[in-house]
Amino acid sequence: MNDWRIYRGVGQPHDGMRRLPAPPPWRDFAASRDGADSGPEDPSSARRLGVRRRLVENYAPRPAEVDAVNAALYLRRPLLVTGNPGTGKSTLAYAIAHELGLGKVLRWPVVSRTTLQDGLYRYDAIARLQDVQLERAGGGDRGTTASGIGSYIRLGPLGTALLPAERPRVLLIDELDKSDLDLPNDLLNTLEEGEFSVPELERLADREPVVEVLTHDGDRVAVRGGRVACTAFPVIVMTSNGERDFPAPLLRRCVQLELDPPGEEQLTAMVEAHLGADGVAAGGDLIRRFLEREPGEVLAADQLLNALFLTQYDPHAQGLTRERIAEMLMQPLDRTR
Structure with a gap:
């Protein structure tokens, strides 16, 4: 793909939609629907947890999270x-x-x-x-x-x-x-x-x-x-x-x-679950940006996933384009407009 853009804003109709790649795994609703009869598991789990979740199921979860879930299970409480x-x-x-x-x-x-x-x-x-x-x-x-x-x-x-x-x-x-x-x-x-x-x-x-x-x-x-x-x-x-x-x-x-924001271990596991090891390697700079954000600055992990997914379609890794996309998709949620 020489140019990742589908919409060009020039007003000239074209058939560029046929070049649109598959959606991000966490936005692939067709896959969820197709798996509706695949067994007892929730068909939307892959979209929510990551299509490669079995590769990272053994990552160290946050102890407080595990303890709270088990307490709720034992006590039959919400x-x-x-x-x-x-x-x-x-x-x-x-x-x-x-x-x-x-x-x-x-x-x-x-x-x-x-x-x-x-x-x-x-x-x-x-x-x-x-x-x-x-x-x-x-x-x-x-x-x-x-x-x-x-x-x-x-x-x-x-x-x-x-x-x-x-x-x-x-x-x-x-x-x-x-x-x-x-x-x-x-x-x-x-x-x-x-x-x-x-x-x-x-x-x-x-x-x-x-x-x-x-x-x-x-x-x-x-x-x-x-x-x-x-x-x-x-x-x-x-x-x-x-x-x-x-x-x-x-x-x-x-x-x-x-729940605190995900740390480096949880964030890396999350990216790998959705985008694989290549996604982690190619998006190291954006992962570091997410982790090194200003204290108190609110960023959601799915903002990082969106930026990692979209910047891979800059075929020449042009710094300006990559930076512009990352800036657009990773704006702090608590920023005053």
């Missing part, structure tokens, strides 16, 4: 992980699921409008009403027969994680500090008791004691008596960027872990 963006908080959930063979990670991304109900289950009463109306209008003879109530109930990620099972599921509650003030308190009872009720099914329990509903994964499971109660408490990883304080009752129910 793990609350706090740290700057890009320190590996969310990735920790995938690492646990991968190493312990706990299958696909259930992910619950939290935003300011998220409620406990979103995590437990949703009942689509409007769709059920529409189907009943269509059945009546069609006289019940045109394939419009309304399904049972279970077809209109879908468990959320937390509700799915609490289903009774021999082995626990891993649940990632991502960026809990983005929620409104109520959600951390609303979670308390469910996290303490490991169960919840579905009132729409409880009301029918005398007539329909067992109802099949959809899970967050899209499977069908039986709910008995309108209640879901875990037999193996899920491995819950809750992440926070430290943008707010949480109430003491929630903190009391969690094992807390503060």
Whole structure:
């Protein structure tokens, strides 16, 4: 490739997209989708942890991280992980699921409008009403027969994680500090008791004691008596960027872990997992820049990975181009605009 640029900004249409190389391994969604039926492991693990992760699985992890995960496992308590963006908080959930063979990670991304109900289950009463109306209008003879109530109930990620099972599921509650003030308190009872009720099914329990509903994964499971109660408490990883304080009752129910930015050993292992040993060798200057940043300056590890991946397409290693790309992609996240 004589010129790494695909878009030239000259306004002249061309077929340069055919020269676009494969995406970075951590942004290869097609590979994740293709591996969806490859076995019990989460198909997105390779994208999250690195396609070459088995080459670096024996690198020395941070002792505090290992101790906190094991404490949460033994105590059956959620793990609350706090740290700057890009320190590996969310990735920790995938690492646990991968190493312990706990299958696909259930992910619950939290935003300011998220409620406990979103995590437990949703009942689509409007769709059920529409189907009943269509059945009546069609006289019940045109394939419009309304399904049972279970077809209109879908468990959320937390509700799915609490289903009774021999082995626990891993649940990632991502960026809990983005929620409104109520959600951390609303979670308390469910996290303490490991169960919840579905009132729409409880009301029918005398007539329909067992109802099949959809899970967050899209499977069908039986709910008995309108209640879901875990037999193996899920491995819950809750992440926070430290943008707010949480109430003491929630903190009391969690094992807390503060993740520092990755050191040289962890950073090198991360780069090798995604880009191989050649990526480490070719990007030594950028890795040193990341490690030697100003005290308190916030940089995320995926910024480094992006810079390492893109600068390899400067075929002549032109210093100016390489420096410009690195400067563009490795801007401190706390820089005042």
